[in-house]
Amino acid sequence: MTDRPFASLEEKLAFQIARQGPLSLAAYMHACLADPQFGYYSKRQGIGESADFITAPEISQMFGELIGGWCVAAWQQLGRPDPFCLAEFGPGRGTLMADLLRAAKKAEGFTKAAHLVLVETSPLMREHQKAALQKWKNALGGFEWADHISALPGMPLVAVANEFLDALPFRQYIKAENGWREAGIAANDAGKLIRVTLPCLADPAILPDGADDQPPGAVFEHAPAREAVVEEVATRLMDHEGAALFIDYGHTASGFGDTFQAVRHHGYTGPLAEPGAHDVTSHVDFARLVAAANRTGLPPAALASQSDFLIELGLLERAGALGHGKSAAVQETLRRQVERLAGADQMGGLFKVLRITNPVLALPGHGKALSAPSA
Template sequence: MIEKPTQTKLDSLTLEQQIDLQIATSGPISVATYMGLCLTHPSKGYYRAAEPLGAKGDFVTAPEISQMFGELIGFWLVNLWQQMDEPKSFTLLELGPGRGTLMADILRVACRAPGFRDALNLRLFETSPVLMAEQKARLEVYDPKWLQDFESFDDGSVLIVANEFFDALPIRQFVRKEKGWHERQIGLVDGKRAFGLSPTPIPPASMPDAVANAAPDTMLEVCFAAAEVLTRLGKVIAQQGGALLAIDYGYGTTQTGDTLQAVRRHAYADVLEAPGETDISAHVDFGALGNVARAAGLATQPLANQGEFLTRLGIGERAAALSGANPGSANDIRTAHDRLVGPDQMGKLFKVFCAHSPGLQPPGFAA
């Protein structure tokens, strides 16, 4: 029997060593447990210790590509605030605000609307101390406060923005076999981490109808964490009024397949290597999120591609205006525009999801 170490000894181990020790002492772990440890371990997780964004990080998000992205979302938020009769106090919450770039661009535009700044209660949900420091530096003038959960909301309407947030929530994976579905797990083979399947089958009747007739070896991904987050936020929006805008890569209806991926230094990496030093994510099942939102009493808009959404909001016109004011940067502005909306770049890969109070008409979506 392997002796369980003390907390002091655990703290001296790398995250890789801690994960291997947990598997060795307690058996294989789920993909969700592995993702959770890799990304949000209290002291050694990727989002606790790393600087993931930008040229020096592992990936670049839309707000880092161009100010136009945040500016158009700022316009979108003002439009909804006006539709809600310009409440004198409302909460604007961003989930996973990164370096604060998106929110800074949003508020630079939105606060030009008379009354918006005075009514604003800015809230941020973040787990990375490194990123929280950058958010504070960029957004301090707006007096932000950081939420630790989704229960402590001020009274009044709530507008929520989540750009590349849901893709980082832990998923579970299941594989169809002869006697049912088996959860994919991570164990040790000859001392190295490897994927395998739980020997205990899950009855097909407990899986979604969309995969009732799945072929052998079909994989299904389920994100219970995303459903839990949206259930809590949906309840708040249903009670207080407002909307949630989520932008991420994903699909509109539940589908099968393995989308688990890792990125390190702007290149794809092995999911099982370098835990805590690699970003891990999976595609978002927006169809499942829509079901959760509607169950909470919210309305949803038809899922849009990012390119369609930004074009409807006027990114072409905004790019032309910026180029006219900054002719020396016209080529860079055109490149950023194409990267955000191009069908072979971010335009089709990224989807835009909106759940909101019945009666609101969020711009940017197909009629």
């Protein structure tokens, strides 16, 4: 690159493309989210009703509280290790962890044994997390941030990742007359970013069944960075025991389709428009994540819808307890929160919950497991 000043990320990327050639979609997505000058997570706090998007912990305290109960159950079934690593990947504003710890403190010894590690690279988000979790600092056995999962301490692990995987870069391949070719980003003569097809051919090993039968223009998405994260966590559980939850929106079977999207002000916008000004994501392929976890030799990973997961953990009972004796307005608010979190046509159906453990643990939440291919 160069020390030349740029007015926008689009200008910066167009300059880079002019000198080095088109970008892969993965490289473009990484720049949009993590560029130190213009990246979305470097300069913006996009979570909340008044921001760009809202996550489950921000919808209701019940989400984090139920996850807290799950973490306590995992810790207890692991034999109450002291110390153990309690980790969250991509902790947002710290809301989930604050609710989790408030619920988990009722379990004697849990918070004192917990060495909390927040895996977060954004300095801006770390400040939000610090404010949300400051009061827990002295109650915990340890409290730190890490840039990478590889920096987690070598001890039993209980980990949670909510809407973390979708923010990791992915690649797209487009069916052409001469095979599946990678999609990329170039710039036109006016410096505007455009989609192009790159010379790179897809490795046939990553293509789902039926790829040869797809028509020209069909799209396949592959996210090796997401699979690598799940495999890394699974390997860590093989070495140190523990349990992990990955919660995100996506599908249970690998297939075809373009899910590259950008979100701004709770609506969708073009992912090439104003790069760095909005969140860019794609749907998570949970079938490949299940296969990645199972390749390590762990007990088979389990997959459930967010609806079934939260209801089995006691969402309805918790809402009833919070609303008991309260006004009709409070009860209606709780009802709407439950519907938003667990409704089949809302987050409950779109979001999936992947559980991996070592050893086998009888944890709640996957009684109605979804099927997912093993490869």
